[in-house]
Amino acid sequence: MTARRSASPQDPLVRALVQAQLARPSRRAVLAGAGALGLTAVLAACGTKGSGGGVKLTPAQDLSASKKELSWANWTLYLDVSDDGKTYPSLEEFTRRTGITVNYSEDIDGNDTYYGKVQEQLSRGQSIGRDIITLTDWMAGRIIRQGWVQELDHTRMPHVDANMLENLKNVDFDPGRKHSVTWQTGYAGICWNKAKYPKGLRTVSDLWAPDLKGRVTALDEMRDTMGLLMLDQGTDISSPDWGDEQFENALETLNQQVQSGQIRKVQGNAYKEDLISGDALAGIVWSGDITQLNFEHDNQWEFVIPEAGGTLWSDNLMVPMASQQLSNCEKLMDFYYEPEIAAQVAAYVNYICPVKGAQQAMEKIDPELVNNPLIFPTEADLEKAYVFRALTPGEESDYTDKFQTAIGA
Amino acid sequence: MSAPAKEARAVEKVDLRSPEEIRAEKKKGRMGAWLILPGMLYMALFFAAPVVVLLSMSLFVKPEGAELGEFVPGWNFGTYAEVWNRYWPVLLRSFVFALIATVAALIIAFPMAYLVAVRLRGKPLLKGILLVLLIAPFFSSFILRTQAWKQILADEGWIVQTLKAVAILPADGSLTATPFAVICGLTYNFLPFMMLPIYASLERLDTRLLEASGDLYASPAQTFMKVTLPQSMPGVFAGTLLTFIPAAGDYVNAAILGNNRDTSMIGQVIDSRFFKVIDYPGAAALSFILMVCILILVLIYIRRFGTKDLF
Known part of the structure; x- marks a missing residue:
């Protein structure tokens, strides 16, 4: 990790740190007054800076072509698993097709707690060791607003553009879905x-x-x-x-x-x-x-x-600024918007599937679920559903x- | 003893020692310093530094139009007044719950400790088994055990049904989501912390003293009050501190077994200010107030009941 980071001169961490130091002489002066114990370092580590601090983060260099891997943080029980609970069939399929290995971890157990855990690094454009994070609308909105995640290139995600449910395409926290892709809703x-x-x-x-x-x-x-x-x-x-x-x-x-x-x-x-x-x-x-x-x-x-x-509500996939696997991540997002794959996930997680065409694809997987309105919503239900x-x-x-x-x- | 006399004695003492002895003493002193060094470093890193951070964080200021979670260093003592005015009832409730749980734990733990430590002295096997049973709950997760309580006290569980049948609970009454459940949970979860120190001090109780007391015509009650209890005081003292302090700051029991009305404890509020409201200074100030309150209560307690054996 460290080696990779220092190899990149455009590293956001270094840049952000340098800019942060240049931008805030007054804070440093105050802290120097506050005295001993290396307070600067300690305080800097305890998380107080939002985007208002004036440091604009920029995406890390994309090394997707040379490093065929990505790391994905998701909630528990949120992806299809094999019967023995050891492997994720859809991820294996993804690896087989693209050669990209996915390090999948179920380490999000709440929006607030996860934010508490990673916000300090995200705010500095430092790596949190994850290339995709999965957060609920309002938290995704907060993170996008603060400029902590990368912009996605929709031309590299044709399935997402073609198959995303209409009422998810334009959300007020992320107009045009520039920074996020719905996972489940x-x-x-x-x-x-x-x-x-x-x-x-x-x-x-x-x-x-x-x-x-x-x-x-x-x-x-x-x-x-x-x-x-x-x-x-x-x-x-x-x-x-x-x-x-x-x-x-x-x-x-x-x-x-x-x-x-x-x-x-x-x-x-x-x-x-x-x-x-x-x-x-x-x-x-x-x-x-x-x-x-x-x-x-x-x-x-x-x-x-x-x-x-x-x-x-929806949970949304996003790519933190420090990730060097942007186009790998986009490949994964696009993969999960193929109707057959989406149906495979939906058959396991039982939330609303955000992918058009998955309902037809479900016929082959589990015909009983095809008409379950809590997985494939009816028009009437969608009309009664509001996004905060x-x-x-x-x-x-x-x-x-x-x-x-x-x-x- | 007057000052000059003391001095004279000190001089006399020095004179008595050979240079080798003095060197040995000094070496021992230095050795002591080295021995406590790891502990001191550990405390400096994981206690003193966080306390300093906490203190300075509690004084941070929220700038005008700030993004969520954005604070700048400052000297905003107002945060303390604000959180105190707003949350003193929760703080008070935390201490009352912790106090009740501590007393309940004492009442439950003492006879158990007495049985194992004194009555079963001649039966090591039985004693061993009982001790293991007492410590066994420690082997499973704290959260899981508290969850189990929720099932045990559920509305449709046999306890509530029985209590309703004998009219102790009204027909629409329940046990979970009540202060009663929270205090029960606290008592249960901290019971071993009360039990083990008392056991340790009763273990050393010389039973010949009890015989002597009986020989002097003391009734069993008198023997207990005049001999057994005073002998076990260091254990009781340590046990109450080990129970009360963590219980006052606990939030798992209140979160799992409580409601949203009259069971919230200060730990929950700190958690919510920190993670949900993203009010870092408020959370820091509350943590600091909690720490100071506990420190004051404990100091009063030590002054009033502290035993020489312990300090």
Whole structure:
């Protein structure tokens, strides 16, 4: 790694460091005042600089032609695996076709924690040892906004351009998909236990029924829980027209339902255990989880997108500035937009497949899944699915703060 | 002793030693310095340096129109007032939960430690087995064990069903997502830290003292209060500190077994400020406040109950 880096005179690390030192004499002076212990180094290492610092990062030199490899950081259970759980058939196929070996790691377990881990290196254009990272819309938006990822060359990704679902092509956090390619997508909506709550649900407000008191779970992902509440109150969360007022109104509802004990818990992936144990009978949940839970636990739950609408989120592939494998990465992204390959992945991960034509290709793999609306969405469902609009940095920190306070942290 | 007298004695002492002895002493002193060097370096690198970073980070300023997570060095003491005003109730709750858990752990651990250390002295096999059983939970993951509690205390588990049947819990009551569950989790997870030090000090208890106490017509209760308990104090003291301090800063139990209303602990808030809100100065200030509060509480405790055997 080091050898490779020093071999490249255009290395972003060196450049960024030099520029950073030149650009910030005042900070250095302050720090010199702060004194001993090599504080400069220590402080520099603890992560405080956003793009506002004035250092504009540029992509590392692309060594794809000579180094046929790439490293991909993804979430767990997010790629087709062989029955013995040891190999990834679609990746093997990719290697066979292109000669590029892929070092695949499931090291992302949350947007916030992963950001906390890598933001310092990303912000300096230093290598994090990964050529592709996979992050959810809003986090992808934050990283693109800060200029920490490379621009992709769409002429080298014909399948992506041809097969990406229309409503994913133009997203406000990355117009024209210049920096990101959708990996998988899913809905946040509502679900209930069919046997224990036969009444079922149609809207988010149905969750506040007295007979569900203390048995409702909600997601600690702000944009999903707040998005559903805002949609329920008639706000179009995709449009740029809403602001603090609409957010505050929805927040008040959340606050009330948490304080009254109607919502048992606002939580991350742990909600699945509450559904299994029966502590939660209904709640705001992710579609892919319910597909998997139903598969493992005898179809106990039903998932719907609320009448007023649900959120559509995606995870996105991006290439950090320090990666020297850009065109290898583009090859991989393009590969996964071939309908047959996309169907192969979808048959395993059970989230919404972002690739047109994969539905037909699924016939050959698993005919039962062809008409599963949680993998291949219907037009009607897509019309009810909204993408939470991009927030300004100010809104992002203000809203996150308020949401965290409402959920007791 | 007056000052000159002391001096005289010191001089006298020096006079008594041969030059070889003095050299040996000095060498021993230098040797000591070398021995503690690795420890000091370790602490400097992994404790002192982070504390300095934490302190300076807590004073950083957010510039106007900053990108998320962008802060510049400064002297913003206001952060401390802000997070204190906002989070003192959570801090207080953390200490109350930790205190209750510590007392509960003491009540549970003492009889266990007594049984193994004193009553089973003649039966090494049984004693060994029990000790292993007591330490066994350490062999599996902390998070997994806490998750298991969630299943045990689930609404449809037999514990809640039984409690409802005998009307201890109301019909719509539950145990998970309550302060009760969080305190139970804390007590359980830190029990070995209480148990082992008490066991270690009771192990050394001279049972002849108990016999002597009985011979002097002390009742079993009196014997316990006047002989056994004072002898075990160093263990109790160490155990309470080892339980209380990590329990106060714990966030796993509250995150897994708690709710969003009345169980949040300070560790959760620090985690959320750092990773979610990306408020590094706020998180640093809270960590620092937590550290200082624990330090003050522990100092008061040592002053009040500290035993000479320990320090």
